[in-house]
Amino acid sequence: xxxxxxxxxxxxxxxxxxxxxxxxxxxxxxxxxxxxxxxxxxxxxxxxxxxxxxxxxxxxxxxxxxxxxxxxxxxxxxxxxxxxxxxxxxxxxxxxxxxxxxxxxxxxxxxxxxxxxxxxxxxxxxxxxxxxxxxxxxxxxxxxxxxxxxxxxxxxxxxxxxxxxxxxxxxxxxxxxxxxxxxxxxxxxxxxxxxxxxxxxxxxxxxxxxxxxxxxxxxxxxxxxxxxxxxxxxxxxxxxxxxxxxxxxxxxxxxxxxxxxxxxxxxxxxxxxxxxxxxxxxxxxxxxxxxxxxxxxxxxxxxxxxxxxxxxxxxxxxxxxxxxxxxxxxxxxxxxxxxxxxxxxxxxxxxxxxxxxxxxxxxxxxxxxxxxxxxxxxxxxxxxxxxxxxxxxxxxxxxxxxxxxxxxxxxxxxxxxxxxxxxxxxxxxxxxxxxxxxxxxxxxxxxxxxxxxxxxxxxxxxxxxxxxxxxxxxxxxxxxxxxxxxxxxxxxxxxxxxxxxxxxxxxxxxxxxxxxxxxxxxxxxxxxxxxxxxxxxxxxxxxxxxxxxxxxxxxxxxxxxxxxxxxxxxxxxxxxxxxxxxxxxxxxxxxxxxxxxxxxxxxxxxxxxxxxxxxxxxxxxxxxxxxxxx
Numbered sequence: 299x300x301x302x303x304x305x306x307x308x309x310x311x312x313x314x315x316x317x318x319x320x321x322x323x324x325x326x327x328x329x330x331x332x333x334x335x336x337x338x339x340x341x342x343x344x345x346x347x348x349x350x351x352x353x354x355x356x357x358x359x360x361x362x363x364x365x366x367x368x369x370x371x372x373x374x375x376x377x378x379x380x381x382x383x384x385x386x387x388x389x390x391x392x393x394x395x396x397x398x399x400x401x402x403x404x405x406x407x408x409x410x411x412x413x414x415x416x417x418x419x420x421x422x423x424x425x426x427x428x429x430x431x432x433x434x435x436x437x438x439x440x441x442x443x444x445x446x447x448x449x450x451x452x453x454x455x456x457x458x459x460x461x462x463x464x465x466x467x468x469x470x471x472x473x474x475x476x477x478x479x480x481x482x483x484x485x486x487x488x489x490x491x492x493x494x495x496x497x498x499x500x501x502x503x504x505x506x507x508x509x510x511x512x513x514x515x516x517x518x519x520x521x522x523x524x525x526x527x528x529x530x531x532x533x534x535x536x537x538x539x540x541x542x543x544x545x546x547x548x549x550x551x552x553x554x555x556x557x558x559x560x561x562x563x564x565x566x567x568x569x570x571x572x573x574x575x576x577x578x579x580x581x582x583x584x585x586x587x588x589x590x591x592x593x594x595x596x597x598x599x600x601x602x603x604x605x606x607x608x609x610x611x612x613x614x615x616x617x618x619x620x621x622x623x624x625x626x627x628x629x630x631x632x633x634x635x636x637x638x639x640x641x642x643x644x645x646x647x648x649x650x651x652x653x654x655x656x657x658x659x660x661x662x663x664x665x666x667x668x669x670x671x672x673x674x675x676x677x678x679x680x681x682x683x684x685x686x687x688x689x690x691x692x693x694x695x696x697x698x699x700x701x702x703x704x705x706x707x708x709x710x711x712x713x714x715x716x717x718x719x720x721x722x723x724x725x726x727x728x729x730x731x732x733x734x735x736x737x738x739x740x741x742x743x744x745x746x747x748x749x750x751x752x753x754x755x756x757x758x759x760x761x762x763x764x765x766x767x768x769x770x771x772x773x774x775x776x777x778x779x780x781x782x783x784x785x786x787x788x789x790x791x792x793x794x795x796x797x798x799x800x801x802x803x804x805x806x807x808x809x810x811x812x813x814x815x816x817x818x819x820x821x822x823x824x825x826x827x828x829x830x831x832x833x834x835x836x837x838x839x840x841x842x843x844x845x846x847x848x849x850x851x852x853x854x855x856x857x858x859x860x861x862x863x864x865x866x867x868x869x870x871x872x873x874x875x876x877x878x879x880x881x882x883x884x885x886x887x888x889x890x891x892x893x894x895x896x897x898x899x900x901x902x903x904x905x906x907x908x909x910x911x912x913x914x915x916x917x918x919x920x921x922x923x924x925x926x927x928x
Contacts, residue, residue: 475542707726749814810841
């Protein structure tokens with residue numbers, strides 16, 4: 299069969315055409331954690347347990363009930379007795395029942411055996427790692443399409459994960475052709491050529507995270523080639539032949555492809571590598587490489603490698619670990635003069651500027667490593683680094699991934715986790731006011747907010763004029779979500795209203811200053827004439843709704859203000875206060891950013907509505923609608 303060489307398509311067009319007409323087979327499998335490093339998650343990984351899963355000491359010292367220490371001072375030291383008033387405790391030990399505070403051993407003055415004195419009162423939850431401080435059961439540990447790094451494994455273990463669902467390694471079938479080809483030196487004779495290419499491509503496939511099978515060379519026979527291609531297609535995700543792609547009298551690849559599947563491209567404007575064949579059989583990519591080793595290498599690199607790395611891009615992670623970038627800090631970072639400090643940073647591009655936000659700096663915070671894009675090293679004898687200063691960081695995420703991230707800083711909601719599973723998002727929970735400040739400093743694309751106008755009772759619409767007067771701003775409508783009092787299952791304390799929070803037998807957990815939920819609580823307390831100082835635990839702060847829920851679900855808190863979805867997620871009871879508006883503020887100049895337009899399309903999607911309907915506690919009217927403000 300004589301083929302006519304028909305094409306000379308530009309490389310970029312050939313790539314675009316090929317990728318638009320083939321669909322990779324993303325198979326899935328469950329693997330144990332010891333096999334998970336370097337694999338790509340096929341679905342979001344959700345924590346099965348909290349970490350820590352008990353209240354524990356963050357310092358060596360003594361565990362006490364803070365209430366009995368309130369009279370301690372330098373003039374009137376408080377004397378405490380072992381086992382009666384305190385218990386010695388080491389870092390990481392569970393908090394004994396009946397205690398709510400740890401006093402560092404350095405602040406304890408021994409008097410005699412079993413008797414100590416203190417000169418400073420302690421406060422509730424002092425030097426204590428609370429349940430769920432690092433990881434909360436039910437929250438996302440890793441999103442889908444995430445290449446699992448060694449540093450992710452600790453967080454997965456802490457979250458009670460034993461195996462994860464990952465994409466199977468792509469299987470590449472390598473089929474050398476030509477009657478003259480042999481694979482062993484012992485077979486090499488006059489007129490024979492050693493197959494030097496198949497082993498090269500097998501090694502590259504392994505480097506790119508794929509499994510590869512090298513088949514025996516196929517002689518120049520149409521039916522033999524057809525049978526070999528059928529077998530390779532059945533056993534692999536991607537099939538490539540070596541040689542036989544041109545227009546010679548014994549080049550049968552094009553004819554076999556025409557019979558078994560279809561030709562997409564034959565002939566590419568590249569040198570070497572012009573006689574390349576691109577096609578598909580049974581929905582699987584098929585690539586016919588030229589026979590010359592250099593030509594086949596360039597064709598492999600241009601057309602086969604991207605298919606393998608799309609299925610498992612983990613091969614490239616090492617290339618980014620030591621890459622250094624210049625960043626602008628979003629916050630002031632204070633450091634100890636005694637140590638060289640390694641601060642985990644989350645990165646994102648705002649325009650052309652690469653901005654960096656510090657993550658949790660706790661030594662036990664494994665999630666800060668998971669979320670980190672880079673490491674900032676603060677040298678010894680440096681007190682810290684100022685906000686908006688330019689610094690050098692070392693990347694641990696690919697710069698391509700960082701550029702794709704939409705930066706969202708402000709109020710927290712579970713829906714941000716769901717959105718982050720659909721698109722790359724860099725999100726930090728600053729609270730509503732923190733988000734507004736970040737937007738004013740131009741270090742975030744979007745600020746999620748839910749702040750009430752105490753004069754009108756309306757949410758968010760007043761914020762552009764209040765904080766961005768004279769600037770072109772837009773509010774992206776989000777959702778209405780139900781706020782209320784989260785209480786333990788069965789509501790054992792019979793809490794029915796905010797007034798019950800002042801009871802002596804009720805322990806409360808609060809949100810941080812600047813959070814919209816904190817503002818709502820203060821607004822309602824003021825309206826009801828309740829003094830916050832009458833609420834035990836009002837000064838105890840956590841940064842997310844899920845953190846409120848986990849605190850209530852375990853010992854230490856009977857109630858907290860939060861959203862219905864967090865209560866439902868933790869199987870807790872909920873006393874509704876009413877619905878609030880959770881919206882997003884953005885500068886008009888960011889509205890055309892492709893990341894923003896995709897974010898808005900997700901808000902408007904059926905998927906978004908169905909997801910929130912399945913959770914409950916949300917009222918959806920017209921999410922994604924834009925409201926202009928000046």
